[in-house]
Amino acid sequence: xxxxxxxxxxxxxQRLRTAPPDGTFEDRLWARLAEExxxxxxxxxxxxxxxxxVLIVLAAALVPAGALAGVGYWRPWAPPSLEAVVPAKAPxxxxxxxxxxxxxxxxxxxxxxEAPTIxxxxxxxxxxxxxxxxxxxxGPSARGxxxxxxxxxxxxxxxxxxxxxxxxxxxxxxxxxxxxARGPVVTATANAPHTASLRGAAAATEPxxxxxxxxxxxxxxxxxxxxxxLRAQERQQERERARExxxxxxxxxxxxSDNGGGR
Amino acid sequence: MRPHIDSVRRFAxxxxxxxxxxxxxxxxxxxxxxxxxxxxxxxSSLSTWLYTLARSVxxxxxxxxxxxxxxxxxxxxxxxxxxxxxxxxxxxxQKDEVERLWRAVRALDHEFRIPVVLCDIEGMSYEQVASIExxxxxxxxxxxxxxxxxxxxxxxxxxxxxxxTHAVETSSNxxxxxxx
Numbered sequence: 001x002x003x004x005x006x007x008x009x010x011x012x013x014q015r016l017r018t019a020p021p022d023g024t025f026e027d028r029l030w031a032r033l034a035e036e037x038x039x040x041x042x043x044x045x046x047x048x049x050x051x052x053x054v055l056i057v058l059a060a061a062l063v064p065a066g067a068l069a070g071v072g073y074w075r076p077w078a079p080p081s082l083e084a085v086v087p088a089k090a091p092x093x094x095x096x097x098x099x100x101x102x103x104x105x106x107x108x109x110x111x112x113x114e115a116p117t118i119x120x121x122x123x124x125x126x127x128x129x130x131x132x133x134x135x136x137x138x139g140p141s142a143r144g145x146x147x148x149x150x151x152x153x154x155x156x157x158x159x160x161x162x163x164x165x166x167x168x169x170x171x172x173x174x175x176x177x178x179x180x181a182r183g184p185v186v187t188a189t190a191n192a193p194h195t196a197s198l199r200g201a202a203a204a205t206e207p208x209x210x211x212x213x214x215x216x217x218x219x220x221x222x223x224x225x226x227x228x229x230l231r232a233q234e235r236q237q238e239r240e241r242a243r244e245x246x247x248x249x250x251x252x253x254x255x256x257s258d259n260g261g262g263r
Numbered sequence: 264m265r266p267h268i269d270s271v272r273r274f275a276x277x278x279x280x281x282x283x284x285x286x287x288x289x290x291x292x293x294x295x296x297x298x299x300x301x302x303x304x305x306x307s308s309l310s311t312w313l314y315t316l317a318r319s320v321x322x323x324x325x326x327x328x329x330x331x332x333x334x335x336x337x338x339x340x341x342x343x344x345x346x347x348x349x350x351x352x353x354x355x356x357q358k359d360e361v362e363r364l365w366r367a368v369r370a371l372d373h374e375f376r377i378p379v380v381l382c383d384i385e386g387m388s389y390e391q392v393a394s395i396e397x398x399x400x401x402x403x404x405x406x407x408x409x410x411x412x413x414x415x416x417x418x419x420x421x422x423x424x425x426x427x428t429h430a431v432e433t434s435s436n437x438x439x440x441x442x443x
Contacts, residue, residue: 005415013383013414016364020272025286029268029293039300 267313268293270385274314277368277380278321288324292317307394314381314395322373367417375410378403383411 271292276285296313303312368379377396381387382403389407393400 005419006411009411009415009418010383012360012364013368013379014386016361016384017273017386019269020276020285021282023282023286025272025290026268028286029290032290032294033297036294036297039298 267310270310271313271317273384274317274380275321276365277376277384278325278373280369288321289317291324292320295320308391310387311391311394314387318377318395325373363418363421367414367421370417371410371413375406375413378407379410379414382407 272285272289275288279285296316378392381392389400389403393403
């Protein structure tokens, strides 16, 4: 009973949706609206910053940025890496195998400067077996060249001393004389692949030969006085040699004049 | 806004006793909507926003207009009775039927009246009415079901010997619930 009445009631209620008596309602309404000022569109803060607006703003900012990044227009900022700050290292210099093979022979070469100590036995310092072997290997002429006594051999490191070792294929050879308590140590380093030899490197140390010799005479480091004394001694010897030469020449002239006068 | 004018007028008529009062109320609602159209944010449809505004205006003005509407109703009844003739008699029957329905609708409390007017008369959806009322859809369904039952009871009592107007008026005076 109720359901039938309800369906019937709904049907009857729908029939109420008829046009109301028109009259002059709309005319009065439009006339009244014409007197009203233009409505002002008020945008409240809640409208401007509601979630949808925030999403639209973010999308408008991020989507073009992402698109530009996608085509490689710009890259997101990143802290400068160490590679960008520090210049790239030069490719490592490949050390020839010969250097690796020759390098152990540098130790005897360095020790050979101390050979006069062993040979002369002035300081009585015991020679270690490698040092002794190195001294024996260079031979007597080299031993004499390395010793302090022969003044006629100005070359401090003769070719014979390095004869055991093949010439190094070093680049720029830098000889470093380290005046420590143990005596001078000659080290060779290769910085660039140039062709050179240890012999040329040894020649580079020739101005320091008196210092080396002076240092080689003992275990103490060479002092300036020792070097100056050696140089003065060398100059004295030069003068004596020149004087001997002059005397010899004068003697020959005198003998010649004596022979000529006798004819 | 023009397509909603007739609906607003009918909605206003459910709160008034005469079409002239309903027109005044509808005009007030439409003017208010025109002035505050800038506040319409588009989160809902324009009809929902408009009926929400009309609802608040109607409920606020209901008390002041209630007594005057009864007088207007009496005037309408007198006008209908004064006309004469066969066609007029048929028209009277139809108008009496319409008026009885409207009176029965107006006899309901506004919480039951609004779902009946908007859903059954204007054909709005439950969701839209729930948005206008600010209540869940289930509440609208419940209110609508109860409102239909009350309407059926009011119409049954009005057609059973008693004068429809008197029956509706009696029930309207007793908190909108049908008299036992």
